[in-house]
Every structure is written in structure tokens, then in C-alpha cells.
Amino acid sequence: MLFIVNAILILGIASSFLTFFVLHRIVRFFPVLINYHLMLQIISAVLLILGVYLKGGYSVEKIWRDRVAELEAKIAVAEEQSKKTNEKVVIEYRDRVQVVKDTQIVVQEKIKEVEKIVDAQCTLADEAVKLHNQAAQSIKGDKK
Amino acid sequence: MKFLLIAASAVVLTGCISVPVKRNFPEAPKELMTQCPELIKLQDGTTQISEMLKVITENYGQYHECKIKSDQWIQWYNQQKKIFDSVK
Numbered sequence: 488m489l490f491i492v493n494a495i496l497i498l499g500i501a502s503s504f505l506t507f508f509v510l511h512r513i514v515r516f517f518p519v520l521i522n523y524h525l526m527l528q529i530i531s532a533v534l535l536i537l538g539v540y541l542k543g544g545y546s547v548e549k550i551w552r553d554r555v556a557e558l559e560a561k562i563a564v565a566e567e568q569s570k571k572t573n574e575k576v577v578i579e580y581r582d583r584v585q586v587v588k589d590t591q592i593v594v595q596e597k598i599k600e601v602e603k604i605v606d607a608q609c610t611l612a613d614e615a616v617k618l619h620n621q622a623a624q625s626i627k628g629d630k631k
Numbered sequence: 632m633k634f635l636l637i638a639a640s641a642v643v644l645t646g647c648i649s650v651p652v653k654r655n656f657p658e659a660p661k662e663l664m665t666q667c668p669e670l671i672k673l674q675d676g677t678t679q680i681s682e683m684l685k686v687i688t689e690n691y692g693q694y695h696e697c698k699i700k701s702d703q704w705i706q707w708y709n710q711q712k713k714i715f716d717s718v719k
Contacts, residue, residue: 558652561718569657572710576703577660583699591692595685602681609680616673619683623670623690 492545496538502531654718657711663704667697 506528514524598605670690673683 555652558718562652562654565714565718566655566657568714569711572707572714573658573660576707576710577662579706580660580662580699580703583703584696587692587695587699591688594688598681598684598688602679605681605684606679611678611680611683613676615683616675616677619686620672623672625669 489545492538492541495534496542499531499533499535499538502527503535506531657715659707660703663700663707665700667700668693 506524510524510527514520670693671686673686677683
């Protein structure tokens, strides 16, 4: 692709140079060739414009492709980092939850140890149970 | 003239390049995707303080787990945002 673009551009430059700066001096001596010379000049100009346009387009396309490749590489690194972050967050979550569960087990065991003493000193009124359950009740209407 | 306009427009439009770079939204850990459980209630007719203590302890535990989940969500979001913003 680049070869074709370069070929058109070089051909355009060379033919334009020849037809506009060299051949017109020679053609002056051969009036029969004037029409052909004009046609050649037009073709040369078209080739030159097309060559410059294609070269510019190709360069821009290349810049964008490089940029895309660069971005894709960065995204791949970011996705890897993202996975590692997930793993780290999960490990930390599990460790912290385990500490909470362990603490709960210890406290529950301690409650069992002092169960009789605590229960002997006080009885729970129905109102206390109702109040506790009211506080524990999830508030309806805030979701779902 | 019309042909020239159409041809010029076509040439100009070839300059419009769209570069598709796909980015995936980071997948959240499934451990954090679960809802916090409802608090446990006392059974009607409970008279023992120790029973109440057990339920309260259980509920405190649930709160702490839920708090950890919330903390980890914040940490997850902040770190993922930082990673997301680093790609420019």
C-alpha cells in the first residue's frame, strides 16, 4: 500500500517537474505537441495532488493506528491491574470477615460461660423483645 | 458542478476516521455483590437475657461484615477509577 502511494507521489512530482519546467521549453519548437503537453500537464497535476492526498491520508492513518496500538497495550495493562485489584480486595475482604467471625465465636462462647449468671440476675420483659425487634426491623419502602 | 460538489464532499469525508478502542467495564468481585442480610430478631416470648445477647452479638457481627463489604466497595471503586484514569 505504501509502495503504491509513494509511487504515485514520486510519479506526480517527477511528471509535474518535467511537464511544467522542462518539456514546455522543448514543446515550443513543436506546435503539434502542444495539445498533448497540456494533457500531460493536467495528468501530472492530478497525479501530484492525488499523491500528496494519499500520502497525507496514509500518514494520518498510521498515526491513528499507532495510537490505537498504544492504547490497546495500555488497556491490556490496566485490565491486568484491575484483576489484581479485585484479587487483593477479595483477599482483604475474606481476611477481615474471618476476624469478625472469629471474634463472634469467642464472644458467643463467653456468653455461654456466663449464661447462668446473667439469666439468674434478670428476666427479659416482652416489651424489651418487641423494642429490640422493632429496631431490627428493616425499613420498608426504601428499596425493592 | 454538481458532480464536482459530490466528488469534493466524498474526498473530504474520507478524512473522517473513527478509531474503535473497546474498553471493558471492570468486573466486580462476586463476594461484594451479595446483599447484606436482614438483622436477626428475638423470638416472641424470649425471657433470657443471654438469648438477647446472642442475637445482639450476631447482629453486631452482621453489621461488621456489612461495613467491611462497604469499605471494600469504596476501596475497589477508588482503585479501579485510578486504573481507568491512567489509560489516556
